Amino acid sequence: MDQQSLYFTAARQVALKTEPLPSPAFGQVLVQTIFSAISPGTEMLIYQGLAPADLARDETISALAGDFSFPLKYGYAAVGQVMELGRGVAPGWEGRLVFAFHPHESHFLATPDELLLLPGDLTPDDAVFFPNMETAVTFLLDGQPLMGEQVAVFGQGIVGLLLTALLSRWPLSSLVTLDLYPQRRLLSEELGAHVSLDPGAPDAMARLAACLQGAGPYPGADLSYEVSGNPAALDQAIAAAGFSGRVVIGSWYGRKRSDLNLGGRFHRSRVRLVSSQVSSIAPELTGRWNKTRRYQVTWGMLAQVKPARFITHRFPLAQAAQAYELVDQHPEDVIQAILTY
Numbered sequence: 281m282d283q284q285s286l287y288f289t290a291a292r293q294v295a296l297k298t299e300p301l302p303s304p305a306f307g308q309v310l311v312q313t314i315f316s317a318i319s320p321g322t323e324m325l326i327y328q329g330l331a332p333a334d335l336a337r338d339e340t341i342s343a344l345a346g347d348f349s350f351p352l353k354y355g356y357a358a359v360g361q362v363m364e365l366g367r368g369v370a371p372g373w374e375g376r377l378v379f380a381f382h383p384h385e386s387h388f389l390a391t392p393d394e395l396l397l398l399p400g401d402l403t404p405d406d407a408v409f410f411p412n413m414e415t416a417v418t419f420l421l422d423g424q425p426l427m428g429e430q431v432a433v434f435g436q437g438i439v440g441l442l443l444t445a446l447l448s449r450w451p452l453s454s455l456v457t458l459d460l461y462p463q464r465r466l467l468s469e470e471l472g473a474h475v476s477l478d479p480g481a482p483d484a485m486a487r488l489a490a491c492l493q494g495a496g497p498y499p500g501a502d503l504s505y506e507v508s509g510n511p512a513a514l515d516q517a518i519a520a521a522g523f524s525g526r527v528v529i530g531s532w533y534g535r536k537r538s539d540l541n542l543g544g545r546f547h548r549s550r551v552r553l554v555s556s557q558v559s560s561i562a563p564e565l566t567g568r569w570n571k572t573r574r575y576q577v578t579w580g581m582l583a584q585v586k587p588a589r590f591i592t593h594r595f596p597l598a599q600a601a602q603a604y605e606l607v608d609q610h611p612e613d614v615i616q617a618i619l620t621y
Contacts, residue, residue: 283385283387284299288351288353291350294327295351309364315618316408317411320438320617322532323354325534355382360377360378360621361375361377362376377407378398379408384619405591409442413442413582416442419439419505419530419556420443421569425452432492440508441467441468454474458478458479459478467615485516519541525549591618592617593617
């Protein structure tokens with residue numbers, strides 16, 4: 281029996297390779313993948329050839345060892361079923377549904393401590409959103425929204441939508457989102473945004489300012505999130521911030537550059553820029569928070585939001601090239617694309 285693995289071979293080129301299916305060694309299990317989710321953020325930077333080739337993929341996940349140079353396997357949202365146990369693995373693992381931060385391939389080996397058991401009330405369709413929901417939870421931990429605050433979210437891709445779904449549970453005075461694509465703006469309002477604007481419209485910033493009233497010399501958002509992946513949106517997020525406002529930067533731009541206006545208003549309004557990334561927890565929280573606690577919160581939020589409804593496209597692994605081309609060329613049509621096995 282063989283396994284199929286997806287490789288990024290060059291900019292905008294992916295290929296499937298058939299490889300021998302290994303048997304689990306001592307302490308390992310063999311997982312057969314059911315679904316894996318395509319990341320429209322990091323993965324598209326890799327697909328487009330915009331990821332820094334000499335940067336480590338993820339120093340905290342063994343399945344993502346190495347750098348971003350081609351060819352490479354990548355992906356971090358796989359749900360599957362344990363099919364075979366190596367010696368030394370407890371028999372209770374056999375047949376269990378699991379989540380793994382693992383690249384796109386039909387089968388893979390892992391140790392039990394690299395797997396997360398799916399809660400019994402969660403479907404594989406919902407569980408495949410685990411990394412995106414964990415990222416949204418991290419953005420809340422880093423942004424620390426307060427009761428009555430005015431919040432703006434730039435970008436309503438899948439992470440932005442999940443962030444909006446979580447923020448809508450806060451007693452905010454205003455929650456405004458921005459995205460270029462009508463489908464995403466409509467869904468954002470359905471999730472609880474008070475209004476969702478087109479950032480490309482000529483009057484977008486004026487309409488946003490009208491939604492974000494406040495006291496002081498520089499009224500505006502108490503908290504802004506930039507999660508669009510577009511460097512130009514960061515300048516808008518800074519411009520929208522009120523006096524001593526926080527701007528949480530959740531996007532990873534890869535090799536794309538951001539041209540920022542850090543002139544008088546930014547200088548005088550004490551805006552704080554916060555870098556947020558899911559591979560770590562903010563040092564000021566680590567006395568009470570660890571990844572296990574964040575995992576538990578993430579599972580709970582997945583059960584509440586039930587994000588399987590955001591899946592707009594399903595592609596068999598054999599059609600992965602078409603899937604990546606669609607996400608790359610027609611992002612206006614895609615909320616979440618997944619690969620099926």
